[in-house]
Amino acid sequence: EERAVADRLRRQGYLADTGHLTAAMLDNAQRKASASIARRDRRGYEAARSVSDLRRLHLLLDLLRCQGMEVAKAFLDRQAAKSGDDRKKAGRLLDRPAVRQLRDSLDVTAELHPKPHAVERLLEARHREKTDTKTLVFTEYRDTVDRLVERLSLSEHLSPIPFVGQSKTGERRGMTQKEQVAQIDAFRRGEANVLIATSVGEEGLDIPAADLVVFYEPVASAVRAIQRRGRTGRHADGEVVMLVAEGTRDAHMLRASASRERRMMEHLRRLGRTRRLHEFGVEADPLAAFEVNTEDTTIAASRFVEEERARLRPTAVEPEPEPQAPAVEKSTPRPGTVRPEERRHPEQASLFGWEKPAQEPKPGQRPEAKRRDAPLVLDGRANTRAIDAMGAMEIILDRREASSTLAAGLRARGIKPVFRHLVTGDVRIGPRLLLERKTAKDLHASVRDGRLLSQVRRLAAAAPRAGLLLETGSGLEGATHPNAVHGALAWMAFDLGVSVICVKNAEESAAFLALAARRELAWLDALENAQPTKPEDDVHRALMAAQHALEEEDRLGGMNERWTSASRRRRTALLEAIDGVGPITAAALAESFESIAALANASAEDLASESGIGAARAAEVHRALHG
The missing domain is CATH 3.40.50.10130 (Rossmann fold)
Incomplete structure (x- = not known):
């Protein structure tokens, strides 16, 4: 069911074409569907419904693979109890044949997932050996909290209590702050020795230290994993146990958390090796450790710098007055007077007399247009084959x-x-x-x-x-x-x-x-x-000539003649066995036709014309062969 819905969304372009499915990919597909709806694309509405159904199917499969059958059954029961618009969405999930069959199986099948049994065995053994042990179990889902509390309450050595957040989900309400404080006090006083909490127990609350911390599933966040582990080992040695279902989302979460934690620790180590700017001391005289060797003596670097500054400091110099050039009176030509350099040359006949005459083009042949052996293709429809799904053109x-x-x-x-x-x-x-x-x-x-x-x-x-x-x-x-x-x-x-x-x-x-x-x-x-056809290669021509010579030699050789005669005798003997066909007629037919199959496929007219036995005799032979 999940694969069919995902493949349909991939074909429509809303879901990435990968072999796996994540919550981030579903969120991206939902955004694309919303964008299609905003563009008034009708496909967006169908895609939004498909993404919603796929999200519920994906969650159901994760619960079955990572949490247990009882948690998956509780999820389906809550979907069936919904009303209003939520009921319509949940109905599409519950009406699927595979989901209906799953609900029927969950009603009559006991828990088969190994995680609940592993938690029960682990806590039973630890609390039997040491009665004052305190255990903290972390899980992501409230349904898992409820199922574990029910299962562990059956043990005489365990007294579990739940610890969840304050938010309300549907008909299920969370814990108030007063109820949360009461649960923590009961765990601190020893009235309960197992506290089963969701992510609300990771930080922000004064939860007492525990001897054993159990991760019901890994978390991808390195910070959350460290906070969970920090609930044990505060005053004495503690132990952390993490449950991982192989081949499921748990394995990916474990690798992601370990990788992020390694990067975070490496970053912290680099920060520890890095000195801050204020840690570098500033000396009063940074040049005190240096000296300058001159031609005569050696002096301190700071003294040398001061002397050079004094020597190179510019001195104020009064500028000398610039000599003024004698004034020259400019002569203004009178109107109508032309200077000699402005006069026209006597050989210039006009204003355009000095221009070069335009050269007439020499007569000659026009350049030939480039030949095009193939027509120009503009739209890909002419002289081409269509591109099919197998990819003639990828x-x-x-x-x-x-x-x-x-x-x-x-x-x-x-x-x-x-x-x-x-x-x-x-x-x-x-x-x-x-x-x-x-x-x-x-x-x-x-x-x-x-x-x-x-x-x-x-x-x-x-x-x-x-x-x-x-x-x-x-x-x-x-x-x-x-x-x-x-x-x-x-x-x-x-x-x-x-x-x-x-x-x-x-x-x-x-x-x-x-x-x-x-x-x-x-x-x-x-x-x-x-492309011009390439001439035949000399070696290829020689091989073809040799093959032709061998075939001709076989055809004209004595062995070939003996094989042909033997085949003709066998055909004649077979034809003589037919009623109404004598030796002469059989020999004529065997000589004219190379095989019995060719003779049987021939018509009466072909038999007469090829063998020369006459039309009446050919008709009799044809009736004898075909009945």
Whole structure:
């Protein structure tokens, strides 16, 4: 059930195309469905319902795998008790055939999960050996708290009490602060020796130290794990036990928590080795430990600096007055007077007399236009075969595009995308085309942080034909100044020769990529057809000639003649066994037809014309063969 719903969401482009499922992926799918609804896309409503159903199925499976059958049964019972709008959502889960069958099985089957039994055996043994032992059990779910309290209360050595938060979930209310304090006091006084708590018991409350802390399941947060472990070993040695169901979410949580805790401890160690700025002392005279050797003597560095400052200090000098040049009277020409340098040369006939005469073009043949052996393909529909889902032309998408709706758009157009790790670019089509896909928001962010320059340079160097597929949405407006964005696009197009293709959204991107793929395939076909046929290789011709000579020798040899005669005699003997066929007729038929099968498939007219036995005799033979 879970796999079927998840596959449907993956085909629609709402869920990442991966082999696993996490809560973060479900949240991302829910956001995409909400965005589709905001765009008035009807598919968004169906996707939102599917995500809601998938979330409940995923939680149910996690409870079965990591918590136990009784906890899963309690979850289903609470779903059945809901009313109103929640009842409609829960009804879709409960009406599934697999879930109905599971509920029937849980009603008649005892607990099979090993965790509840392991907790019961562990606490029973510890409290039997040491009666004053205090145990703290942490779990994520209130249903698990209730089931453990019921199970452990049956033991004479254990007196468990619950400890949950104050929030109310549906019809179930939490504990008030007064009730929480009462439970802690009972655990401190020894009235209860087992405190089963949710995450509310990790911090913020004065819970007494315990001798044993049990993790019913691992937690991914390193801080939470440390806080839980810190509830034991305060005044004496304590013990921590963590329960992990192999091959489930528990194993992933354990690895994540251990990795994060290692990184946190390494960071703390680095901080411990790092000295703060105030820890570095500042000496009164930093040059006291240095000396300067001059030609005559050796002096302290601080004294040398003072002497050099005094020597190089500039002195005030009064500027000398600049000599004034004698005034020169400028002669102003009278109106109508022309100076000699302004006079026209006697050989100049006009204002344009000094220009070079235009050279007339020499008569000659016009250059021939470039021949094109193959027609130009504009839309990919001419002289090309369609791209099917098996990928006659592959469209390779980077793995980061697995969570986008682009893959779903390509599948809707009959193209199955192939996800691979692309070092440069997001989409590759054939050996020539490489595209970087960006939204308007991504473009503004790339311009601001300077990533765009290096990205486009790598893109232009990685493929013969590079391009930027820009999804503008409602426009290119953003937080960056328009001049910066337009300048970046102009630099890409004119300086680097990178094509800039603007589309509206992912759907138009899919349509453009499908068309580009068909056009590229047509180009490859035209290029292949335009290649001149290569002459046969000399060695290949020699081998073919030798093979032909051997076949001819076998055909004309004596052994071949003996095989042919023997086959003819066998055919004649078989034909003579047929009623109405004599030796002469059988010999004529065996000579004319190479096999009995060829003779049986021939018509009466063919028998007469090929063997010359006559039409009447041929009709009799045909009736004898076919009845």
